Amino acid sequence: MLGDTRSTIDALSKFDGFEWIVISKEGFPIEFKGVDKSKAEEVAAVLEDAARMFEKQVAGIGGKPSSMTIAVEPDSELLVSRVGEFYYIISVKRRYREAFSFLLSKVSKKEHVKCEVCGKDLTFEVYRCPHCGSSIPFIVDVCPNCGANVRIKECPSCKNLVYSDGRKYEVPKSARFAAVAGVIGLAVLVLASGLMMWSATKSVVVGGLGILASLTILYLGYRWGILSTR
Ligand SMILES: [Zn+2]
Ligand SMILES: [Zn+2]
Secondary structure (H helix, E strand, O other), X not given: OOOOHHHHHHHHOOOXXXXXXXXXXXXXXXXXXXXXXXXXXXXXXXXXXXXXXXHHHHHHHOOOOOEEEEEEOOOEEEEEEEEOOEEEEEEEEHHHHHHHHHHHHHHHXXXXXXXXXXXXXXXXXXXXXXXXXXXXXXXXXXXXXXXXXXXXXXXXXXXXXXXXXXXXXXXOHHHHHHHHHHHHHHHHHHHHHHXXXXXXXXXXXXXXXXXXXXXXXXXXXXXXXXXXXX
C-alpha cells in the first residue's frame, strides 16, 4: 500500500490535522486532495524549487532527511518529502507537524509498523485519542492534539495491548505477581472462613457456600485474565 500514491493520500487524509496534499513528479501534479486542479499545478511548480532546495540541503549536510518544512503559516505548515521519484507536499495543522512528518518518513523509507502479535499493518491505522477524541495515527506515542501519552494501545485486529511501534506490551512481572497473589489469597481466605463457619454451625449450606464463593473468585480471576497466561 505504501508504494501506491492514491491509497497513501487516502490514508493520510483520514487523520485530523490534514489540510491538503499534492504529489508531483517533474513539476506536474500526479495526485492531489483538498485543493483544486489549478492550485495543485501551482503547488507542483513551486515544489520544483523546493525540491532543488531540498536536494541541496541533503547534499550539504550529507544526510537524507525524509521530510522538511518549507513554509510556515500561522496555523499550518507545509511539509515536503521525497518518496522515490515523487515529491509529496502536504499542508497540515501546526500541532500535527511531528505526527505527519513521522508518517512521511515511514512512507519514504517504505517501512511498515506491524503488530508483533498478529502481524496487522498499523502504519496508517487511525486511533481515536481516548482523552480528546482526535483521529490520530496509531504509531505515535503522544497525541498531537492534546499531548496525552498514548504509547500503549489495543491492536484493532487481535485486541492485545501493543506499543506504538507494534511491540507487544507485557504487564510488568511484579504487578502480575501481586495480582495473582491477591486473587489466590482472597480465594483461600474466603474458603477458610467458610470452613470455620461450617465447623462452628455444622451447616452444610454454609460450608458449600464458602467453597462456591472461593471457586467463583478463582473463576473470575481467570476470566479477567489475571490467572491466565495469555
Ligand atoms: Zn488527544
Ligand atoms: Zn494485533
